[in-house]
Amino acid sequence: MHFERIIKQIKQRRADLNVTQEMLAEISGVGLRTLKQFESGKGNPTLKTLSGLVDALGMEVGLKVKTPIQHP
Amino acid sequence: MHFERIIKQIKQRRADLNVTQEMLAEISGVGLRTLKQFESGKGNPTLKTLSGLVDALGMEVGLKVKTPIQHP
DNA sequence: TTAAAAAGAGCCTTATTATGCACTTTGAAA
DNA sequence: TTTCAAAGTGCATAATAAGGCTCTTTTTAA
Structure with missing residues (x-):
């Protein structure tokens, strides 16, 4: 599904915090x-699921603009 | 589902670009x-769905750390 | 190298998202 | 205020995410 970046960030964060998948599942619900x-890499979580995981890791989901609009 | 911030950002971006829901649906697939x-405000999109919308608006989904870890 | 822990995969059921179609409500301009 | 475009809702179905169990593979530490 190509969410590599996000997946990597979650794995990394989990590693930084020394949290196993089992622990994260537990605390995130x-x-x-x-x-x-x-x-x-398989799977396409709902925003609710992703938020749950991310929150439990002290992170948050956000949107950022890649291409600001041009005000002529 | 309380994704107000994200919803607001999308609506705002859509307004900035003068894109209707119908157009966004069209271009995002x-x-x-x-x-x-x-x-x-009803609904809990999958990451794939959210990414599709966001991409079409020239934005991207990202994670940010709220609480950096303390390295004692 | 071996044993235990952690991560990944198969199978299955249930819950929920994705989507179309038709209709209602809201908002803004004429 | 009338009208038309844009946004929101109800209903129904197909597709798929969520989650539990069990087992296999990979990693890590002794």
Whole structure:
């Protein structure tokens, strides 16, 4: 599904915090199977699922503009 | 579902670019019903759906750390 | 190298998202 | 205020995410 960047950030953060998938699943309330599926690159989590994981890791989901509009 | 911030950003961006829901649905490949559902605060899109919308608006989904870890 | 922990995968059921179609409501301009 | 475009809703179905179990593979530490 090509969410490599996001997946990498989550794995990295988990590593930084020394949290296993099992622990993260536990504290985030997201099913372990769902987390494994996502981190392994298969899976297309809902925003709610992603937010749950991310929140538990002290992170947040955000949008940023890549191309600011040109005001002529 | 309380994704107010993200919803607001999308609506704002759409307004800035003068794009209607119908146009965004069209160019993003996301169903109009799905987009309406999300923008009206009901709905919990998958990451794929959100990415599609966001990409079409020249934006991207990202994660940011709220609480940097303390290296003692 | 070996054992235990952590991560990944298969299978299955349930819950929920994605989407179309038709209709209603809202908002803005004429 | 009338009208038309844009946004929101109800209903129904197909597709798919969520999650539990069990088992396999990979990593890591002793």
